[in-house]
Amino acid sequence: MTNPLVSYPCDPDTPTSHLPFSPSVVVGDLIFVSGQASVDDKGQIISDSFEGEFRRSVENxxxxxxxxxxxxxxxxxxxxxxxxxxxxxxxxxLYREYFPDPKPARTTITNCLPPSLRYEIEAVAVRKL
Known part of the structure; x- marks a missing residue:
């Protein structure tokens, strides 16, 4: 059964994964974005320096x-x-470059990712009016 208030947007430019999750779920004006990491458009991990992985993750x-x-x-x-x-x-x-004032609420957890990843970000956003 589908809910008309919930959608799962995905266009050709949206990074995808072979794992069982949606890149984002929209409920009303809220957008819940699953964790984005340093991956290409097919979901393959691209190992890099911390800065490279951070930038690729935020661009995703x-x-x-x-x-x-x-x-x-x-x-x-x-x-x-x-x-x-x-x-x-x-x-x-790097975070300050992408998220100028006023900054979103934020949680940071360290020492928590597998060796193949240096950084991952998930987010909640509102739709542009």
Whole structure:
């Protein structure tokens, strides 16, 4: 049974995964974005420096948000996963580039990802009016 208030936007530019989840779920004006990592458009992990993985992950988040009718400026909350605690200073520096004031609510967890990933981000955003 489908719910007319819930949608699952996905366009050709939206990163996909072979894992069982939707890139985003829209409920009313809220957009819930699944974790975005340093992957290509087929969901294959692209290993890189922390900065490279961070930028690719946030750009993937941006693509998912655009397909759902939003953008990074409309993010209200993020959950961030940083594999190595020594990358937190760089993470904070890069985060400020993508999320200027006023910043969204944020949670950061370290020492939590598998060796194949350095960073992952999930978000809640609102649709652009």
């Amino acid at each position: 988040l941006r693509k998912v948000l655009v397909s759902a009718g939003s953008d990074l400026a409309h993010v209200v909350q993020t959950r961030n996963y940083v594999r190595d605690a020594e990358d937190v200073a760089l993470y904070n520096q």
